[in-house]
Amino acid sequence: MARRLIVLHFDIPVDPSSPEAQEWLREELARPEYQAAKPTWFDVASKAVQDWLASLFQGPGGDAGPVLLLIVVVVIAGLIVAAFFIFGRPRMNRRSALARRALFGAEDARTAADLRLAAERAAGAGDWVTAVEEQFRAIAVALDERTLVHVTPGTTATEFALRAARVAPDESDTLRRAARAFDEVRYLDRPGSESGYQLLVALDQRLQNVRVPVLEVSA
Numbered sequence: 001m002a003r004r005l006i007v008l009h010f011d012i013p014v015d016p017s018s019p020e021a022q023e024w025l026r027e028e029l030a031r032p033e034y035q036a037a038k039p040t041w042f043d044v045a046s047k048a049v050q051d052w053l054a055s056l057f058q059g060p061g062g063d064a065g066p067v068l069l070l071i072v073v074v075v076i077a078g079l080i081v082a083a084f085f086i087f088g089r090p091r092m093n094r095r096s097a098l099a100r101r102a103l104f105g106a107e108d109a110r111t112a113a114d115l116r117l118a119a120e121r122a123a124g125a126g127d128w129v130t131a132v133e134e135q136f137r138a139i140a141v142a143l144d145e146r147t148l149v150h151v152t153p154g155t156t157a158t159e160f161a162l163r164a165a166r167v168a169p170d171e172s173d174t175l176r177r178a179a180r181a182f183d184e185v186r187y188l189d190r191p192g193s194e195s196g197y198q199l200l201v202a203l204d205q206r207l208q209n210v211r212v213p214v215l216e217v218s219a
Contacts, residue, residue, distance in 0.1 A: 025143065103137055104157055104186070112142035116204070119197070128192030129185045135200040136182040139207060143167075157182045168210050176204050 115138035122130035143149040149163045161179035163170040184190035
C-alpha cells in the first residue's frame with residue numbers, strides 16, 4: 001500500500017514590531033471593508049456632542065437629578081416671565097373682563113369710552129333713561145379699568161358707590177345720588193332727567209383725576 005506523505009507547515013509567529021509586519025498591517029487596514037467601517041467626521045462630531053450633553057446632565061457624583069431640577073426651574077421661570085410680558089397681569093385683566101361681562105345685571109363688553117359715547121348719543125336724542133344708565137356704567141367701568149375699584153358679577157349700584165367712596169371720599173354723597181339715579185331708571189321705571197345725567201357726567205370727569213393705590217374688594 002502506497003503511503004501518502006503529508007507535510008504540515010507551521011508558520012512561525014510574526015514579530016509585530018518588525019517593519020515587514022507593520023507593512024502587512026497597513027496593507028490589511030487599507031482594504032475596502034476596513035475603510036468602510038472607519039468612522040466619518042460626522043460620526044466623530046456627533047459622538048463629541050453627545051458626550052458634551054451627557055456631561056451637562058451629570059451632577060458631581062454622577063447623579064443628574066439636581067442638574068435636571070435646576071434646568072426645569074429655569075425653564076418654568078422663563079415661561080412665566082415671557083407670559084407676563086406677552087399677556088400682562090392676568091389677575092387684573094381677568095377681573096376687568098369678568099366685570100364687563102356682568103355689569104349691574106347686564107352683559108356688557110364695552111369700554112368706558114364706548115359707554116360715555118353711548119350715553120352722550122342717548123342724551124342728544126332726549127333718551128334720559130338710557131343716558132343715565134350708560135353714563136353710570138361708564139363711571140364703574142372707568143374705575144375698574146384703572147384698577148381703582150374692582151367690580152365683580154352681582155355687584156349692585158349701591159355697593160359700587162360704597163366701594164368707590166373708599167378711593168374718592170369727597171365724592172361719597174354724589175356717588176350715592178348717582179347710584180340712586182341709576183336704580184330709579186333701571187328698576188323703578190322712572191323717566192330720568194337731564195339734570196340726573198349731567199350729575200353723572202360731572203362726577204365722571206372729577207373721578208378721572210383720582211389717583212390712589214389699587215383697592216382690593218370682594219363681592
